[in-house]
Amino acid sequence: DARVTQTPRHKVTEMGQEVTMRCQPILGHNTVFWYRQTMMQGLELLAYFRNRAPLDDSGMPKDRFSAEMPDATLATLKIQPSEPRDSAVYFCASGLGWTEPHYEQYFGPGTRLTVT
Amino acid sequence: AQTVTQSQPEMSVQEAETVTLSCTYDTSESDYYLFWYKQPPSRQMILVIRQEAYKQQNATENRFSVNFQKAAKSFSLKISDSQLGDAAMYFCAYSMNRDDKIIFGKGTRLHILP
Numbered sequence: 001d002a003r004v005t006q007t008p009r010h011k012v013t014e015m016g017q018e019v020t021m022r023c024q025p026i027l028g029h030n031t032v033f034w035y036r037q038t039m040m041q042g043l044e045l046l047a048y049f050r051n052r053a054p055l056d057d058s059g060m061p062k063d064r065f066s067a068e069m070p071d072a073t074l075a076t077l078k079i080q081p082s083e084p085r086d087s088a089v090y091f092c093a094s095g096l097g098w099t100e101p102h103y104e105q106y107f108g109p110g111t112r113l114t115v116t
Numbered sequence: 117a118q119t120v121t122q123s124q125p126e127m128s129v130q131e132a133e134t135v136t137l138s139c140t141y142d143t144s145e146s147d148y149y150l151f152w153y154k155q156p157p158s159r160q161m162i163l164v165i166r167q168e169a170y171k172q173q174n175a176t177e178n179r180f181s182v183n184f185q186k187a188a189k190s191f192s193l194k195i196s197d198s199q200l201g202d203a204a205m206y207f208c209a210y211s212m213n214r215d216d217k218i219i220f221g222k223g224t225r226l227h228i229l230p
Contacts, residue, residue, distance in 0.1 A: 031216045033216075033217075042220060042221070042222040042223060043207065043220040043223075045217060045218075045219075048216060048217065050216060055216070056217070089159060091161065093161070095216070097216040104151075104163055104166070105163075105218055107160065107161035107162075109158075109159060109160055110159045110160075112159075
């Protein structure tokens with residue numbers, strides 16, 4: 001049963017610290033998405049990749065957030081320095097993009113980040 | 117820009133009854149996809165049902181069905197015979213054809229009353 005995995009599931013850190021979240025997309029999927037979910041803003045797209053190339057990171061605060069795909073099996077989202085307003089659940093999703101008949105994105109379980 | 121609006125932040129339904137969740141969207145495109153995702157307390161996002169805009173027939177998945185009104189840009193989800201396990205946040209979502217991205221609404225929290 002293929003699924004997207006994310007680590008860590010929970011992270012508590014102090015303001016100013018670096019946070020790295022990792023995602024392993026489903027093998028063979030060529031698109032990877034990072035979302036942030038908060039009560040106020042709902043589900044926001046931060047960045048996405050197709051074939052490991054970043055295509056859109058307009059939703060991401062550029063000064064402190066960075067997203068990369070070092071290889072096809074790993075996507076990372078870093079926050080440096082972290083701030084209390086970054087507290088949220090961060091989801092990774094993967095899919096086959098618009099080449100897949102039904103455009104489905106498969107979500108990971110999320111990383112709950114708390115910045116104190 | 118495309119937008120997705122869910123006007124009901126919360127809803128409640130009695131177990132075994134039927135409930136309809138509303139969704140409207142705004143787009144100038146004619147070819148697109150619409151989705152309903154479910155997020156239970158476990159946080160896992162699960163695709164419930166999808167609809168291709170070029171199909172006139174409403175999609176159905178077991179107890180879940182949609183009412184797709186293309187001209188009105190309306191896409192409601194009907195859950196029949198509600199079960200306790202249906203309690204979750206439900207997100208309506210839109211994707212333009214040949215675009216990887218999905219745009220989500222703010223969600224509707226559904227409570228099932230025993």
